[in-house]
Every structure is written in structure tokens, then in C-alpha cells.
Amino acid sequence: MNLSTLDIGIFVAYVVGLILIATLVSREKVGHEKDTKDYFLAGNSLTWWAIGASLIAANISAEQIIGMSGSGYALGLGIASYEWLAAITLMIVGKFFLPIFLKHRIYTMPQYLESRYNHDVRLVMAIFWIGVYIFVNLTSVLWLGSLAINTVAGVDIFYGLLFLGAFAAAYSLYGGLKAVAFTDIIQVVLLVIGGLYLSYTTLNMISDGNGVIAGFVSLTETAPEKFDMILSKDNPYYKDLPGITALIGAVWVLHFGYWGFNQFIIQRALAAKSIQEAQKGIAFAAVLKVIMPIIVVLPGIAAFSLFPGLDTSDQAYPQLMTLMPAGMLGLVFAALVAAIVSSLGSMTNSISTIFTMDIYSYYKPEKSQHHYVLVGRLVSFSSLIIAMIAAKPLLGNFDQAFQYIQEYTGFFTPGIVVIFLLGMFWNRTTPAGALAAAIGSFVASVVFKVLWPTVPFLDRMNFVFFICLGLAVLTSLMVKEESDQVHTMEKADFHTLKSYNIVAVAVLIVISVIYITWW
Structure with missing residues (x-):
């Protein structure tokens, strides 16, 4: 299906407008030359609404919209565990992790590891x-994004x-994090409006025009197997979301690694005006996370009813987009591309940082600030x-790209989580222990993948996490301490505002009700 002239006009207006806005917010005052703090940390100028919006925009991209919709099509509402448990994780990160990082005024997660351990740990994790x-x-973002463009607009992949x-480079390369973060506000508004409209339209279509609620009820009745939050062992997709072990085990390892110690996510909070602004931004993002399954999972379940028998589940969201009327298709398409380029801009900025x-x-x-900024852009x-170049060879044959992302990031995540958690909360952890966890995570994951390929990847992550934990503790106890810094890191203040605590309790209650309802 090709876009109409109206759709193309809306989309072109979005592209041009975003680049212009990014250029405007990236301009520096006369006489001021952009330095590394400006380029990589937005000059520590981000407010809570920019932080929260940018966190969601960085996270919700092609692999979330298309990939999670595809997983919704294949295995159902259970995949929303990633979204809802992420909201709880964000509140934990804001209270217990963020104060430690901001206290030490770091640019990057590897930089924290050097201050806590030594340069070898910093270098190894930076390369990882x-x-x-x-x-x-x-x-994955590039491949799934090009797949969507191909399906909706008929453009070659x-x-x-x-x-x-080119689009991501045009709007983010010059301004750095500041350009990314402030334009993310526009991206999130567009994403939410476009996503909610798509969900509304598909549910109304399922009910034959009788409304969203009727459509949702009809969907739960015609496809009840798609509304199991906890999958049983006889479910064909148990390997992707292995029942109760996913809920109480490795999903938390994934989330702590992603939301707590992941540079392209946490970099927004590092750029905050203050710890209070950063925590309010985290809380805002957690609230948005609670509603995200309506945008990224529900359409996939609806597509199962409307388009049964698709060749691959990742075709679900692009197929739904073809149902949109002229004008709205352009808006929904712009929302999808907005999510894609936002994540691309965030990731490339973090890679360069x-x-x-x-x-x-x-x-x-001893190079100049201008030189480092130039290197970052290159x-x-x-x-x-x-x-x-690598997108098609790596992802061209995968049915569910979201699962590809989770599985292969899972090779490193257990070790990363162990390194940070022990580093922040156990003074006796040594650099040797940290390196043992980092290397052990990859080696153990590969061994499990080769020798026990049938084990669900979340269960494998559980096993590897405890292996890494044991390696780090034993090595730290056995190998002579290599750095005095393990005893000199200053303690952070974990106090949070009353409003933050209220949001945390509200998020926990809402998510608990959801699980009780569709257990």
C-alpha cells in the first residue's frame, strides 16, 4: 500500500519540522563553543518532562512497536510483562541507583566503573x-524500521x-543529546496520539463499529489464549516467556541492566538539572510505561484477529497501518518513524559518548573540547x-526480532548487573571480581546456548546471573584487593520526595491489579 498525497505531505512536514527544531535547540549562545558537557550531557539542562519523554522515546522504537506487536500477535498479553515490570524497575532505579551516579558527576556508565574499580573494568565494559x-x-531498529517503511510506503528495504x-544523522549529529532529548518531547506526543488512534481503530473494527470496549471484550472471548500473563509449559511460546520464572527471575535482571546501567537510557538522567528533576523524570517515564502496552502490544493481539496466518508475526503492526484512512495513516506512519529515529539518535549519541x-x-x-566533540560526531x-551494513545479515531471517534483541543482549546483561549491584552495595567487591563476572557472563551464556539450546533464554539468564554472582564474590574474596577506591566511594542520599513515593505505590497497585485479573 502506498501513501496518499495527504499522508506524504504530513510525513514530509514532520521530517522538515523535526530537523528545524533540532537545529534551533542545538544553537549555542554567541561566543560559546559546544564542549563535551554540552554535546554528551546537554549541558546538564534537562528538566523532568524532557527526561521522562526522552526515556520513553529512546526505549520505544521499531523493536518495541513492531517487535512487541509481533510478539503480541504470537504469544499475547504476556509480553507486556516487559513494559509493566519496567515501570516498577524505573522507580527502583530512581530511588536507589540514580543518586549514586549523579553524586559522582559521571558522563558514562564505564566511567563509574573506573571510579569504583579500575580502568581495565571500564575499558572492557566500554567495548562490550x-x-x-x-x-x-x-x-534491529534500522531493520525493523525499514521493514515497516517497505510494508506501508512500498519503499525498498x-x-x-x-x-x-540519514534522517537520524540530520537531526541528532550536530546538536548531540540536547537535540535528541528536546525533540523527543514531540516524538512521544506523536507516538502516543498515533498509537492510541491505531488501537482505537482496530478494536472498533473488531466490534463492527460498536466501540472500543466491545472490541476488547470480543477479542478476549475469541482469543482467550492471548490474554494469559503467565504462560504454561505446554504453550508453544513458553521458551520466549517461561511462566513464573520470567516474572520473578530473569526479567528483573534484564530490566536492571537496561533501565539502571544502560548508557543510552540513563544518559538522560545524568544530564538532569538536579537529582530531584531526574527522579521526577523517572517517575513520569514509569507512568507512561504503564500505558505503553495499549500502544505496542494490544495492536498485535488485534492483528491476530484481523490478519490470521501472517508469514511472520513482525508483519502485524505494518499490516494494521494499512487500514488507516488517508491523513491518519500519515500521522501514524510519522509516529512510527519518530520512534525509530529517536532511538537511533539516542543510541548513536551514547555510542559516541x-x-x-x-x-x-x-x-x-590533551586534545581540545572541540576535538572531542568532532570525534563524537564522526x-x-x-x-x-x-x-x-550489518542489519540484513543479522536480522533478515528472524521471525520475532524483539526476542532476538532480548536473547543476545542477555549474553552480557547478567554480568553487567552483578558488577554494578555488587559495586554499589558491597564494599568488598574488587576489580578482579568485576572482570570475572563480565567475562563469565559471556562464556557461560555461550556454553548454555551450545550445550543446552532448548532452555528458555530467560531461564538461561537466571542461571548465568547466579554463576556470575558466585564468580564475583569468590574472586573478590580470594584475589588481593587491587584498588583502594572500593572503600572510598561516598555514600549517596536515597531520600525521595513524597510525590515520588506516591507515584511508586500507585504504579505497583495498578500493575498488581493487572496481573491478578489476567493471571
Whole structure:
């Protein structure tokens, strides 16, 4: 299906408008030259609404909209556990993790690891993150985005890749994090409006025009198996979401790794005006997370009713988009592309931040601020090129790209979570223990994948997490302490505002009711 002239006009207006706004917010005052703090941390100018919106925009991209809709089509509402448990995780991160990071005024997560351990740990983790961001995250966003453009607009996948890469570079390369974060506000508004309209339209269609509620009730009656939050072992998709173990086990490891220690997510909070602004932004993002399944999962379940028998489940969301009338299709299409380019901009900025501040500046320590900003821009651009080349070979044959992302980031996540949790809350953890967890995470994951390929990847992550925990503790106790910093890190203030605590309780209650209802 091709876009109408009206749809194309709306989409072009969005593209041009976003680039213009990004350019305007990126302008510096006369006489001020953009430095690393401006480029990588938005000059520590972000307010709570910008932080919250940008967190969601960075997270909700093609792999979320298309990938989670595809998983909704295949396995149902259970996949929404990723969204709802993420809301709880965000509140924990805001209260217990964020104060530690902001107290030490860091640019990157690897930088914190050097202050806590040593440079070797910082370097190893910097290389890990750059590899994962380029070959898992960037490639998946580009591939799924180009797939959507191909389905809706009839554009060849190759040209879709080129367009997305060029668009992301055009609006984010010059301004850095500031351009990304402030334009993310527009992206999220567009995403929510477009996503809710799509859900409304599909549910109304299922009810034959009798309304959204009737459509939802009809959907629960005609496809009750799609509304199981906890999958049983006889479910064909149990390997993707292994029942109760997913709820109480490895999903939390994934979430702490993603929301707590993931550079391209936490970088927004590091750029906050204050700890209070950062925590309010985290709370805002948690509230938005509660409603995200309506936008990213429900359409996939609806597509199961409207388009049974699709070749691949990831075709669900693009197929639904073809049902939209002229004008609204352009808006929904713009919302999808908004989510894609926002994540691309966020990821490339974080890749450039880690490379420039954790690797390049160590070997070239006396260069000018202008030089480091230039290196950051070159790295951002290069990462996009590499990801565009690697996208099809890595993802072309996957049915559910969202599961691909979760599985292969899971090779590193258990070790990362162990390193940070022990580093923040157990003073006796040593650099040798941290490196043992990092290396053990990858090695153990590969061994499980090769020798026990049938085990669900979330169960595998559980096993690997405890292996890494044991390795880190034993190594720290056995190997002589290599850094005095394990005893000199200052304690943070974990006090939060009353409003923050109220939001946390409200989020927990709402999510508990959802699980009780569809257990």
C-alpha cells in the first residue's frame, strides 16, 4: 500500500519540522563553543518532562512497536510483562541507583566503573557496550524500521535503511543529546496520539463499529489464549516467556541492566538539572510505561484477529497501518518513524559518548573540547553506517526480532548487573571480581546456548546471573584487593520526595491489579 498525497505531505512536514527544531535547540549562545558537557550531557539542562519523554522515546522504537506487536500477535498479553515490570524497575532505579551516579558527576556508565574499580573494568565494559549497541540495538531498529517503511510506503528495504540513517544523522549529529532529548518531547506526543488512534481503530473494527470496549471484550472471548500473563509449559511460546520464572527471575535482571546501567537510557538522567528533576523524570517515564502496552502490544493481539496466518508475526503492526484512512495513516506512519529515529539518535549519541570519553580521551588526553566533540560526531556517523551494513545479515531471517534483541543482549546483561549491584552495595567487591563476572557472563551464556539450546533464554539468564554472582564474590574474596577506591566511594542520599513515593505505590497497585485479573 502506498501513501496518499495527504499522508506524504504530513510525513514530509514532520521530517522538515523535526530537523528545524533540532537545529534551533542545538544553537549555542554567541561566543560559546559546544564542549563535551554540552554535546554528551546537554549541558546538564534537562528538566523532568524532557527526561521522562526522552526515556520513553529512546526505549520505544521499531523493536518495541513492531517487535512487541509481533510478539503480541504470537504469544499475547504476556509480553507486556516487559513494559509493566519496567515501570516498577524505573522507580527502583530512581530511588536507589540514580543518586549514586549523579553524586559522582559521571558522563558514562564505564566511567563509574573506573571510579569504583579500575580502568581495565571500564575499558572492557566500554567495548562490550559499543558492540551490543551497534550489532544488536542499532541493527534491529534500522531493520525493523525499514521493514515497516517497505510494508506501508512500498519503499525498498535498502532505501528505507538509507533514509532512516540519514534522517537520524540530520537531526541528532550536530546538536548531540540536547537535540535528541528536546525533540523527543514531540516524538512521544506523536507516538502516543498515533498509537492510541491505531488501537482505537482496530478494536472498533473488531466490534463492527460498536466501540472500543466491545472490541476488547470480543477479542478476549475469541482469543482467550492471548490474554494469559503467565504462560504454561505446554504453550508453544513458553521458551520466549517461561511462566513464573520470567516474572520473578530473569526479567528483573534484564530490566536492571537496561533501565539502571544502560548508557543510552540513563544518559538522560545524568544530564538532569538536579537529582530531584531526574527522579521526577523517572517517575513520569514509569507512568507512561504503564500505558505503553495499549500502544505496542494490544495492536498485535488485534492483528491476530484481523490478519490470521501472517508469514511472520513482525508483519502485524505494518499490516494494521494499512487500514488507516488517508491523513491518519500519515500521522501514524510519522509516529512510527519518530520512534525509530529517536532511538537511533539516542543510541548513536551514547555510542559516541562511550567511545570518546571512555576510550579515545584515555589515549588522547590533551586534545581540545572541540576535538572531542568532532570525534563524537564522526563516531555517531560511523556507527550508523556499520549498522546499516550489518542489519540484513543479522536480522533478515528472524521471525520475532524483539526476542532476538532480548536473547543476545542477555549474553552480557547478567554480568553487567552483578558488577554494578555488587559495586554499589558491597564494599568488598574488587576489580578482579568485576572482570570475572563480565567475562563469565559471556562464556557461560555461550556454553548454555551450545550445550543446552532448548532452555528458555530467560531461564538461561537466571542461571548465568547466579554463576556470575558466585564468580564475583569468590574472586573478590580470594584475589588481593587491587584498588583502594572500593572503600572510598561516598555514600549517596536515597531520600525521595513524597510525590515520588506516591507515584511508586500507585504504579505497583495498578500493575498488581493487572496481573491478578489476567493471571
